[in-house]
Amino acid sequence: MQQIDQLIHAKWIITCEDKNKVLENHALAIKDGKILAILPSAEANTAYQAKQQEHFSTHAVMPGFINSHTHISMNLFRGLADDMELMDWLTTYIWPAEGKWVSQDYVTDASQLAMAEMIRCGTVCFNDMYFFLGATAQVAETVGMRAHIGMTVIDVPTAWAKTTEEYFAKAIDFYQQYKNSPLVTPTLAPHSTYTVSQENLARVKALADEYKLKINIHLQESAAEVQGSLQKYKKRPLQILDEIGMVTPDLIAVHMTQINDQDKEILQRTKPTIVHCPESNMKLASGACPVDDLVKMGLNVALGTDGAASNNDLDMIGEMRTASFLSKLTTNDPVALPAEQVLKMATLHGAKALGIDQVTGSLTPGKSADFIAIDLAQMETQPLYHPISQIVYASSRQQVTDVWVKGQRLLKNRQLLTLDEKELLKKAQSWSSKIQGTTSVDQKLVRSS
Amino acid sequence: MQQIDQLIHAKWIITCEDKNKVLENHALAIKDGKILAILPSAEANTAYQAKQQEHFSTHAVMPGFINSHTHISMNLFRGLADDMELMDWLTTYIWPAEGKWVSQDYVTDASQLAMAEMIRCGTVCFNDMYFFLGATAQVAETVGMRAHIGMTVIDVPTAWAKTTEEYFAKAIDFYQQYKNSPLVTPTLAPHSTYTVSQENLARVKALADEYKLKINIHLQESAAEVQGSLQKYKKRPLQILDEIGMVTPDLIAVHMTQINDQDKEILQRTKPTIVHCPESNMKLASGACPVDDLVKMGLNVALGTDGAASNNDLDMIGEMRTASFLSKLTTNDPVALPAEQVLKMATLHGAKALGIDQVTGSLTPGKSADFIAIDLAQMETQPLYHPISQIVYASSRQQVTDVWVKGQRLLKNRQLLTLDEKELLKKAQSWSSKIQGTTSVDQKLVRSS
Numbered sequence A, B: 001m002q003q004i005d006q007l008i009h010a011k012w013i014i015t016c017e018d019k020n021k022v023l024e025n026h027a028l029a030i031k032d033g034k035i036l037a038i039l040p041s042a043e044a045n046t047a048y049q050a051k052q053q054e055h056f057s058t059h060a061v062m063p064g065f066i067n068s069h070t071h072i073s074m075n076l077f078r079g080l081a082d083d084m085e086l087m088d089w090l091t092t093y094i095w096p097a098e099g100k101w102v103s104q105d106y107v108t109d110a111s112q113l114a115m116a117e118m119i120r121c122g123t124v125c126f127n128d129m130y131f132f133l134g135a136t137a138q139v140a141e142t143v144g145m146r147a148h149i150g151m152t153v154i155d156v157p158t159a160w161a162k163t164t165e166e167y168f169a170k171a172i173d174f175y176q177q178y179k180n181s182p183l184v185t186p187t188l189a190p191h192s193t194y195t196v197s198q199e200n201l202a203r204v205k206a207l208a209d210e211y212k213l214k215i216n217i218h219l220q221e222s223a224a225e226v227q228g229s230l231q232k233y234k235k236r237p238l239q240i241l242d243e244i245g246m247v248t249p250d251l252i253a254v255h256m257t258q259i260n261d262q263d264k265e266i267l268q269r270t271k272p273t274i275v276h277c278p279e280s281n282m283k284l285a286s287g288a289c290p291v292d293d294l295v296k297m298g299l300n301v302a303l304g305t306d307g308a309a310s311n312n313d314l315d316m317i318g319e320m321r322t323a324s325f326l327s328k329l330t331t332n333d334p335v336a337l338p339a340e341q342v343l344k345m346a347t348l349h350g351a352k353a354l355g356i357d358q359v360t361g362s363l364t365p366g367k368s369a370d371f372i373a374i375d376l377a378q379m380e381t382q383p384l385y386h387p388i389s390q391i392v393y394a395s396s397r398q399q400v401t402d403v404w405v406k407g408q409r410l411l412k413n414r415q416l417l418t419l420d421e422k423e424l425l426k427k428a429q430s431w432s433s434k435i436q437g438t439t440s441v442d443q444k445l446v447r448s449s
Helices: A041-047 A072-077 A086-101 A104-120 A133-143 A164-178 A198-211 A223-233 A237-244 A261-270 A278-283 A291-296 A316-331 A339-345 A348-354 A387-393 A421-437 A441-448 B041-047 B072-077 B086-101 B104-120 B133-143 B164-178 B198-211 B223-233 B237-244 B261-270 B278-283 B291-296 B316-331 B339-345 B348-354 B387-394 B421-437 B441-448
Strands: A002-014 A022-031 A034-040 A048-063 A065-070 A123-130 A146-153 A184-190 A215-219 A251-255 A273-276 A301-303 A371-375 A400-405 A408-412 B002-014 B022-031 B034-040 B048-063 B065-070 B123-130 B146-153 B184-190 B215-219 B251-255 B273-276 B301-303 B371-375 B400-405 B408-412
Touching: A002 A041, A002 A371, A002 A387, A022 A041, A022 A048, A034 A041, A041 A048, A048 A387, A048 A400, A065 A251, A065 A273, A065 A301, A065 A316, A065 A348, A072 A086, A072 A104, A072 A123, A072 A421, A086 A421, A104 A123, A104 A133, A104 A408, A104 A421, A123 A133, A123 A348, A123 A400, A133 A146, A133 A164, A133 A184, A146 A164, A164 A184, A164 A198, A184 A198, A198 A215, A198 A237, A215 A237, A223 A237, A237 A261, A273 A291, A273 A348, A278 A316, A278 B316, A291 A301, A291 A316, A301 A316, A301 A339, A301 A348, A316 A339, A316 A387, A316 B278, A316 B316, A339 A348, A339 A387, B002 B041, B002 B371, B002 B387, B022 B041, B022 B048, B034 B041, B041 B048, B048 B387, B048 B400, B065 B251, B065 B273, B065 B301, B065 B316, B065 B348, B072 B086, B072 B104, B072 B123, B072 B421, B086 B421, B104 B123, B104 B133, B104 B408, B104 B421, B123 B133, B123 B348, B123 B400, B133 B146, B133 B164, B133 B184, B146 B164, B164 B184, B164 B198, B184 B198, B198 B215, B198 B237, B215 B237, B223 B237, B237 B261, B273 B291, B273 B348, B278 B316, B291 B301, B291 B316, B301 B316, B301 B339, B301 B348, B316 B339, B316 B387, B339 B348, B339 B387
Parallel strands: A002 A048, A065 A123, A123 A146, A146 A184, A184 A215, A215 A251, A251 A273, A273 A301, B002 B048, B065 B123, B123 B146, B146 B184, B184 B215, B215 B251, B251 B273, B273 B301
Antiparallel strands: A002 A022, A022 A034, A048 A371, A371 A400, A400 A408, B002 B022, B022 B034, B048 B371, B371 B400, B400 B408
């Protein structure tokens, strides 16, 4: 019998591979943080001697979620202001609060809180864009999550950097520090075509080529953004990026709710990844990304929650459900974006977007042991005819009971193992007292009550 | 000091009255199943001597949800088949399964399972339409939930009734049996204008007038329904009902995703209640009810989940969030259907729809003690700037910890007090084995994997 580290038996194993399999009464054999084999439980018991063996007899075991677009440190502004016009929300609440509070300490605490929330809903990897990158990266390494950290470039001075030179200098510093990290992957994150000059976008592209980095950008999020670009440059944002040569399979274009025939020609030729953030797009009234059209064009489409200040959560299960419902509504077709397809958007297609699909994103021998267990024997997911339908259309994030990254357990029967929940709740309350005192929140309380 | 039954102290009390109030550190004083007073906790301690006193120091206490449109007994078909064309779904799965399985026993078990799910997400009252009415009514009385039970009329033979005469006879029997029930209220439920003849609709209207009953009907759920009506009758469904005199404030028109100027004229003149079921409408690709327009026209709009076979849950918190997001998207206005308004749709406006807003639907002295506690000190709802934002946009149904109806506790710290959870899970599994064996589910499992 072969000696291994862990044998995880489950009622169902959902592989999320290109040719997805739903296996009953199978086991995951894990050695050195990797998946060694997936085989029937009975066979596993005779083939392997495991240091640790566990039975998830009412659970589905599947790859952890990959949240392909986040601003996790905005978590501390969640619910600070809702139901407002975008510019009112930004200028009255978010920007003043960011200007006053965002710092190394703020980002450290906010990242911890957000990672706790993400682990508790089964997320093992996230693709972030914010400030004080080192703080988030350090928390990810300590906590044990995979983090793709966007090195933000924006033509606006912030607490993080005052000038273009400083943004680029800090990006290069961050890259040098984390380029060999086992969990953190630096990416480039020019904010958008309306906040970054074409000169600076070209500079980002050159840096990405030099270091072989993915580029994330908010793109064609709303009709107003496209309109503004047409007025200012006589070009749509996608065309601007295409002319710079930035639109390639290494571009992660976030939102893309506005797509016309000219855009389709560019997308079909260049094949970037699109990240769909349906709840943010709905809540901010931005529009709906035509996911089905993009998939039919052969593009990789991944799923993200966006920041919790605009969404207002980091819940990938809820996001899958909304993505599927929204596609059915906008295409007028109840067959659109079925459960199994949206489950892959939240796992394997996220890994493809981030360029790590050889490493994670599906349960495949040789890949990293990044997986979760979801208990389906709860009232809300009974009776059960098909586990994927129940996960996507009926389950809640609280049914995620256990989470592992590289074979390390981060959540055990709903308890966080690498973060202190009580401590984090105290920190959240302390931050909210400070932030609330310095914004117009009191006025909001009056307005709403 | 006045002797009372219960004193419920809470961090926040949200009244959901027409002029909603969010009160901090207040208490609900309860006597004989009714709300006696709402006052600051400190004052309550000196004014009342309560047999039972409890402190919800991290919770919001608010009225329980009213789910204004359900087919709760379809719960046992939840996830039997998803992502299908409506007619394929109905003819291949749902109708054969209903034909074979729906019975007094089936409805009893399904009703128990559904009520367990509803109580666990904070619902205190539901407005149902299905078969074997007595079974659901009896479970509601035993469990302690408020149930409005639609006496179904449909021109199709079912296991419940074979002929029009039998449907009406069973309706009258049910009405006579439950007309004085403290928890069950009979209503009339002609299925739709495409499944009930105009002659039978007129007969329903006459019966409703005789017994002073509300009428529920599925109305203009999809473009195909309206198109079919125009082809067959040269009239839209709403016009058919208007000519019969059925469209009054006592009509509960469910869905209404299709509304043109002619419909608006009728609605403005007749003022029925509209029940919005956004998740069902999205999942079945039916369309989106223009809630904001209807509210501006002065109509009462309530919220429902529809049956869990099409939605796929009975979760009013998720439904509120989707309703708000969908309104913002379809009106292109991030201010549309704000958190506080959708919270009232799920409580007070549901009570108005059912004609019980003098009895329940808000926390108001004199009304029934139908209320819930939601714990907001969890990671996912921290930090907290405004409790209503957090409930609607960030919380999950699992944060509902306690539920009372008429002062009787149905859920205590997530434990059901009037239903046996383990027993119900066994029943659900037993039903799913039976149902799965007799439908095309195996084929579905192959298709999806």
